[in-house]
Amino acid sequence: MDREINTINYLPDFLKEFREFGALAEAENPELLYAWDVYEELLKNQFVNDSGEPGVKRWEAILGLLPKGSDTLDIRRFRILARLNEKLPYTRRILEQQLAALCGEDGYLVEIRNGEYTLAVRVAMAAKAKFEEVGSLLRRIVPANMVIDLSLLYSSHSKLAGHTHAELSTYSHEQLRNEVF
Template identity: 30%
Template structure:
């Protein structure tokens, strides 16, 4: 909720009518409004979920994450959250929690065949940086003795009309011989 600064309301009612005081408080309203906006930005940058680009850059620096120029804020935020919420020991449930953050809840399928030391993960990643973060998570969470198969499938939906027409033309020649 944004607060509207109106300093003239803090003056006694009989002083509010004087033009010099109206002009001074009107000019100061802008300064105080800008200061309040900056305080709101600082407050938002304290938390990963509400941080802007500068706030995310600070979190990335703290955790040693390298961001790519083309990444969206949501992708950067998810990468930070994945590392922030890192927990030991690495279990299948911990892996699923991480993949929920990076891929989206239940936007992947995991098939485990631990008796055969195999695991298959099917994802649907399409944003820049998501695949790199996915590989980072899989690289340090899955033991080296597990044969891992990763499949990333993408689907495209096109919203358009398609008109199909057809014509059938029959032409026949009749040959007649006159006798």
């Protein structure tokens, strides 16, 4: 924050006349600016969305998360928020709320196959970077007697039907299947 700190303004008028107090005030001004900057940084690090590198490291240590070398600060914040959003009871509705927070409202599909004791979760290609975190979330909250079937929700014919063959011919089959259009 841009602060103007001039401690000489806080001195009584008769002390402002002394050269020593003026020099003392000038020496204190940078120290007070530094103290304000440190305070603001500490305040930001209390909130995950505003945290910088030191705050994110602190949250990761508290929650026992290990960042990957390729993770950006936003991905690390995302993992912290994902861990903080876990809560009991683990109902389908709570699971869908957590998946919506992680992947977006249209970023996943959930299907419970009761007869097979299977939970099928499909993560949309747009949320592909968060696939591993979704798997970690499911391993922590899905009951141990259920099989987790987690995969990506690839592009289907219905998503590509609006494009002509000529438009799609510039892409490989793998690109059509794995990329977001």
